[in-house]
Amino acid sequence: MARLEVFGVEGLPEIVEGMDLAAMIHEAAAAQGDALVDGDIVLVTSKIVSKVEGCTVELDDIEPSDFAVRWSEKWDKDPRVTEVVLRESKRIVRQIGPVLITETHHGFCCANSGVDQSSSGAHGRILTLPLDPDATSRAQRSRFAGLGVDVAVIMTDTFGRPWREGQTDIAIGIAGMNPLYSYIGQHDPHGHEFRVQEICTADELAAAAELVKGNTSRVPVAVVRGFDWTRDDDASMATVLRDAERDLFR
Amino acid sequence: MARLEVFGVEGLPEIVEGMDLAAMIHEAAAAQGDALVDGDIVLVTSKIVSKVEGCTVELDDIEPSDFAVRWSEKWDKDPRVTEVVLRESKRIVRQIGPVLITETHHGFCCANSGVDQSSSGAHGRILTLPLDPDATSRAQRSRFAGLGVDVAVIMTDTFGRPWREGQTDIAIGIAGMNPLYSYIGQHDPHGHEFRVQEICTADELAAAAELVKGNTSRVPVAVVRGFDWTRDDDASMATVLRDAERDLFR
Numbered sequence: 001m002a003r004l005e006v007f008g009v010e011g012l013p014e015i016v017e018g019m020d021l022a023a024m025i026h027e028a029a030a031a032q033g034d035a036l037v038d039g040d041i042v043l044v045t046s047k048i049v050s051k052v053e054g055c056t057v058e059l060d061d062i063e064p065s066d067f068a069v070r071w072s073e074k075w076d077k078d079p080r081v082t083e084v085v086l087r088e089s090k091r092i093v094r095q096i097g098p099v100l101i102t103e104t105h106h107g108f109c110c111a112n113s114g115v116d117q118s119s120s121g122a123h124g125r126i127l128t129l130p131l132d133p134d135a136t137s138r139a140q141r142s143r144f145a146g147l148g149v150d151v152a153v154i155m156t157d158t159f160g161r162p163w164r165e166g167q168t169d170i171a172i173g174i175a176g177m178n179p180l181y182s183y184i185g186q187h188d189p190h191g192h193e194f195r196v197q198e199i200c201t202a203d204e205l206a207a208a209a210e211l212v213k214g215n216t217s218r219v220p221v222a223v224v225r226g227f228d229w230t231r232d233d234d235a236s237m238a239t240v241l242r243d244a245e246r247d248l249f250r
Numbered sequence: 251m252a253r254l255e256v257f258g259v260e261g262l263p264e265i266v267e268g269m270d271l272a273a274m275i276h277e278a279a280a281a282q283g284d285a286l287v288d289g290d291i292v293l294v295t296s297k298i299v300s301k302v303e304g305c306t307v308e309l310d311d312i313e314p315s316d317f318a319v320r321w322s323e324k325w326d327k328d329p330r331v332t333e334v335v336l337r338e339s340k341r342i343v344r345q346i347g348p349v350l351i352t353e354t355h356h357g358f359c360c361a362n363s364g365v366d367q368s369s370s371g372a373h374g375r376i377l378t379l380p381l382d383p384d385a386t387s388r389a390q391r392s393r394f395a396g397l398g399v400d401v402a403v404i405m406t407d408t409f410g411r412p413w414r415e416g417q418t419d420i421a422i423g424i425a426g427m428n429p430l431y432s433y434i435g436q437h438d439p440h441g442h443e444f445r446v447q448e449i450c451t452a453d454e455l456a457a458a459a460e461l462v463k464g465n466t467s468r469v470p471v472a473v474v475r476g477f478d479w480t481r482d483d484d485a486s487m488a489t490v491l492r493d494a495e496r497d498l499f500r
Contacts, residue, residue: 002462002469006254094498101498109413118444158449162412162499163359164420165490166430166450168457180416194368199408199460200416207418208458210449211477212252219252227461240415248344248351249412249499 004226007034008212008219015220017054022143025221034223038150041227042140043209045220046157046172047116049136050127057084059124071095081117081126088113088128093250104129107241108172109250110159129157133173134236141175152176152229156206162249169210171202172237177229179203179240200240201229254476257284258462258469265298265470272393275471284473288400291477292390293459295470296407296422297366299386300377307334309374321345331367331376338363338378343500354379357491358422359500360409380405383423384486391425402426402479406456412499419460421452422487427479429453429490450490451479 011028015021021044029036036042050056064072064083072079075098082100086092089102093109102113106129116127130136137153144151155173160166171179179202183194209222244250261278265271271294279286286292300306314322314329318336322329325348332350336342339352343359352363356379366377380386387403394401405423410416421429429452433444459472494500 002258002464004254004256004458004462006256006458008252096498099498118438163492163497164450164453165492166448166453168450168453170414188368198416200414200418201461203414203416203418204457204461207454208254208256208461211451211454211458211474212254214252224461242413242415247413248346248349 002226002228004208004224006208006212006222006224009034009221009223010219012048012218012221015048015051017052019052020143021048021052022140023147026144026147026149028221029223036144036149036151036223037225039225039227039229040149040151041154041177041205041224041229042144042151043154043156043206043213043222043224044137044140045213046114046130046133046155047127048220049130049133049155050116053130053136055128055130056125057128059084059126081112081115084126084128085113085115088115103250106133106172107238108157108159110157114157114159114172129172130155134175134238135173137173137175150176150231154202154205154209156209158210169206169213171200171206171240174202174235174237176231176233176235177202178232178235179237202237202240252476252478254458254474256458256462256472256474259284259471259473260469262298262468262471265301267302267304269302270393271298271302272390273397276394276397276399278471279473286394286399286401286473287475289475289477289479290399290401291404291427291455291474291479292394292401293404293406293456293463293472293474294387294390295463296364296380296383296405297377298470299380299383299405300366303380303386305378305380306375307378309334309376331362331365334376334378335363335365338365353500356383356422357488358407358409360407364407364409364422379407379422384425384488385423387423387425400426400481404452404455404459406459408460419456419463421450421456421490424452424485424487426481426483426485427452428482428485429487452487452490 059080062080064079068082069079072082091103094101114129133155141153153175181199309330312330314333318332319329322332341353344351364379383405391403403425431449
């Protein structure tokens with residue numbers, strides 16, 4: 001019977017550019033008596049990756065476009081932040097009232113291109129999403145392997161969604177395991193073919209991890225232990241991004 | 251430190267109308283050595299609730315409308331099923347090609363009004379969503395209390411979503427705990443106010459539960475143990491349903 005354990009990794013230091021995150025997570029988990037083991041899934045909040053990778057923008061360096069200035073003035077926003085949001089996007093999905101839903105360069109649809117003003121805004125500095133979350137996750141997985149453990153890595157962020165209030169954590173980068181579990185061709189115990197085609201396991205794991213990470217506590221990393229995943233070294237979140245032609249809400 | 255255990259409840263019998271689900275879950279959990287304890291969250295797949303509550307439709311009894319017949323012929327669907335989908339909806343959100351996204355009478359936006367053809371279709375019978383998932387969850391929570399345990403109850407279903415491939419489990423009914431956790435007014439460890447306003451904890455719990463339930467195994471119930479929730483006897487999924495006026499994708 002499947003039985004999962006989900007726990008946060010505490011005791012990480014304040015994260016700054018250039019740190020070796022995987023090594024720090026490996027050490028912190030061991031220090032709290034939860035040394036990583038083969039098969040663990042390590043879920044890392046994108047914000048600390050952005051910090052390590054220097055995905056910060058000094059607002060004083062930003063010259064906003066006329067478009068950014070006009071819209072920001074109308075809705076009482078910082079035009080420099082709006083400019084960064086636009087630069088981080090390849091397309092605006094919805095721009096209604098003060099809400100700006102964009103498609104990021106990676107292909108994620110979210111508010112404000114995932115730009116994070118919460119932690120650095122007071123210093124005139126904001127965080128953008130990591131440039132290549134899959135590549136970072138793969139590098140972390142390799143680093144964990146070098147430290148002796150075969151783990152999957154998922155990078156997470158907190159996104160809103162249509163129709164429902166409240167945000168949830170979802171996966172934006174992955175390494176080692178396929179983000180989707182397919183039921184195609186399988187049958188239920190009664191022999192009927194499944195209506196459900198695919199489950200986005202990566203997003204469900206990200207959601208489970210958020211439950212122990214929270215946003216107020218300084219717990220930016222969680223581990224899911226006991227989930228049965230199949231090794232897939234070509235895994236990428238690209239397979240989760242629906243083609244624009246197949247999408248009814250873009 | 252938060253530490254969750256997530257496990258499935260096995261050994262439930264084949265579910266039929268009129269059964270006392272809460273009592274069966276209580277007994278099955280104990281039988282597998284996981285007797286429910288105060289504070290557990292019990293997550294029940296909607297499909298077994300539909301069976302218990304007799305939310306089944308005999309297709310032979312359905313007289314499809316002209317609208318249902320014309321559209322179904324065009325896309326090679328059973329017009330009787332289409333008719334049931336339309337009856338279960340209060341509005342069509344998208345009808346493009348063979349895809350029918352509706353808003354159910356409860357207010358959930360999903361494919362085919364959540365009508366389940368997978369398990370009963372072969373018998374000319376399909377399942378519809380429970381009529382009042384919050385009410386059922388509250389009744390189950392009361393029943394559990396009568397059996398001596400103070401647990402929260404969440405009813406789950408498997409829904410698709412815009413922009414991303416793969417379905418995930420989400421909450422459609424709740425009892426005992428608020429489905430949303432609000433960060434409004436709170437500050438992070440650096441003293442900055444949160445960008446995230448609210449987390450939909452109920453959906454994250456549903457997602458975590460799916461990881462142990464799966465769809466192929468006969469494990470329609472899971473338990474999350476160790477999550478710190480605050481008792482809220484007025485809880486309802488209604489607070490998660492975004493007002494149509496505030497929604498940009500309806």
